Every structure is written in C-alpha cells, then in structure tokens.
Amino acid sequence: MKPFVLVNCAMSADGKLAGPERKQVRISSEEDMVRVKNLRKRYDAILVGVGTVIADDPHLTIKNASYEENPVRIVLDSHGRIPPEARVLDDRAPTIIVTNNECTKDWGSNVTVIRGGSGRINLTDVLHILAKDLGIENMIVEGGGEVIASFFREKLVDRYSVFVGGLLIGGRTSPTPADGDGWLAPEGVKLSLDSAEVLGNGALLTFTPKY
Template sequence: MRPYVIINAAMSADGKLATRERKQTKISGPDDFLRVDRLRADSDAIMVGIGTILSDDPSLRLKSDEYAAVRKAGGKDPHPMRVVIDSAARMPADGDMFKKGLGRVVVFVSDKAPKEKCDALREKATVISAGKESVDLAVVLDELAKLGVDKLMVEGGATLLWSFFSSGLFDEIRIYIGALIIGGKDAPTFADGAGFTDPEEFTRLSLKNIEKIDDGVLLTWIKKA
C-alpha cells in the first residue's frame, strides 16, 4: 500500500507560490511556520522537487528540537526522511540539505540521469532510479513504502504538485492562503503544468476544515473518491 500523501503549500491570495522570478517569498506567519514544523514532525518523509532545491536550497530539517526529541522517544529517527524528485540528477552536492539538514536523504532520478552525477550524489544520499525518461511517482511511492514511509508530506514546488494532482496520487491538501497579492502571469501557481481541459478529468475535492492562522487562512481538503 502506498503512503498517505499530504500536499502542503502556502500561496498568496491570488494563488501564487512565488514571484515571477521564482524567488522564495515569505507568505506564512509565525503560527503557520509552527504548524508546518508539526506536520513535518508527524510525517515519515518530506518531499520536494528539484526546482525547489535549485531556487530555495531548503534543508527541510525540523526547526523544533522538542519535536525531534518526541520522534526519537517514539522510536523514530529524530528528523524525517527527505526526498527529492530529480529526473536528471541536477541536485547540488553542496546544498543546505546536506550541510544543514539532518536525517536520511533519498533522491529519485530517471534512467537518463548522467551516471557521474548519480555516483556523486550516492556519496551523500540514497539514489533510486524510478522511470525511463522522467521520474514515475507511482514507482516512487512504492519504493517509499518499502523504506517504511507511511505518511508523506509533499511541499512542492508547483510542477511537482501538478504531477500529484494529474496522477491522483494524493489524499489530502493543506493550503495556507496568505494575506498578500504577488501577481504576475508567469509567477508559479499552486498547480502549474499542462492543466486539465476536460471537466471529467478535474480533480474533485471535499472541504474538511477552515482555520484562521495569523492574517491568513488554512484550508484542508481531501480528495473525493
């Protein structure tokens, strides 16, 4: 059985994840940052795409030592596994995920990824091929299940989120809408990608909860069967 997949993201009131230059933008407030850290701590693994790695250089580590201690006391690794979807093995070996982050790193590549780049990454991470031309998310989820991942938190970016939406391989969406307008027709949105054209293909959701946090609102949706 594949892991339970929670997609978590923050977007502006006009649906943007970042500026048109794809630069990281502070959308959430302090209370939402705490919520995200709790969700990370409650997850077995945290996933991002290579676009997020190259633009934001995240470490994906838990900010709270208390949450890490609770995980350890419960028999888990103090920090969740960190997972990167990177078809061409473009992940830099000197990124913050390796310098500042704690916990296991797993990088999923495709068969077309250069061998020398994969070999370099293997010195710091587990590298798994999961597709011929691009990474197949269904294969990724099967592999993560074999690694003991029951709950997966997906943080983006926009292209990866669209891959989950278009494949239907998710269970829940938690989207924080911040009190700001970013604008820009080329700015990344919550669901970048080709998009659906047939209404029969649209991803249908059921609203589970609404919560005001800081000056924004957190919407929790579950995927309709």
C-alpha cells in the same frame, strides 16, 4: 501499497506560490510556521522537486531536531541538477534522491538513490518503493507547482492543505500549486472541503480530493 500523501503548501491570496522568476516570498504567518513545524514531526518524509531546491535551497528539517528526529528528505531530480552545495545534501537528515535510469550523477555517500524508471519519473512506482523497501508510511509533498501537479495528475494525493496568506504576489509567470501542462481543464480535480481555520493573517484550507 503507497504512503499516505499530504500536499501542504502556502499561496498568496492571488494563488501564487512564489514570485516571478520563482523568487521565494514569505507567505506563511507565524502561526502557520508553527503548524508546519509540528506537522513535520508527525510525518516520515518530506518531498520536493529539484526546482524548489534550486529556487529556495531549503533544509527540509525541523529546527533543533537531531538526524534521527528529522523526517527523511526526498528530492525528485531526473537530470542530476541538485547543486552540490545544496542544504538538502547536508548531514542533518537522511536524504533520498529520486532519479531515472538514465541519470549517471553521483551524489556521494550521504544519500540513498532510487530509480523511478526511464525518462519522466513514475511517481506511482516510486511511492511503492518508498513504502515497501524503505518503510515510509506517510509523507508531505511541499512543492513546487510542477511536482504538486504531477501528484494530482497521478491521483496520488490523499489530502491537500493550503495556507492562503494575506498578500498578493502577482505575475503571470509566478508558480501556482498546480502548474504542469494544464491537464486540469476543463473538468479540474474536484476537492471536498474538510476544514477552514484562521491562522494569523491568513487561512488554512484542508481538502480531500475526489478523483
């Protein structure tokens, strides 16, 4: 039992999620931003890694939505690295922090803490807990590259949508949608293209993984 997992991200036309040093870059068109806002309204939860929280300090909320209307925010953080002033720790939406058994960090009373085993967080176990104990039926994984790669490696992605924006970012250290340790080579993860749609100065590609 696991929630339906949609990976949704935006990359440049040269396949980068952000700039060198993980500097945030505006990639989505206005049309794509409207799409993402509407998408968030239909999902129970949004998940990111602590790398994204440190790099971008996102709210992970819907503009003008109440606490109850916002999806649950989930952050993977095994070492308690979320900065105390991070926006994901504010009171605008329910927040879950997924950590491991060894982490002793106290994030305060605003958050629910889930343990994903010892050492590296076991995503399969975590998704089971999210579905069974917290009633999360569907979720968007928004990034970054390390987290998306882990979801693919564990064959947990049900749909992958990527907005390809009309810009180049460049940089050999710039993150991509499937970073990690390169397990993809040589076979890769096969994807079946479901749709391609022009959204302003870019295109939204939606795929179903074929594991």
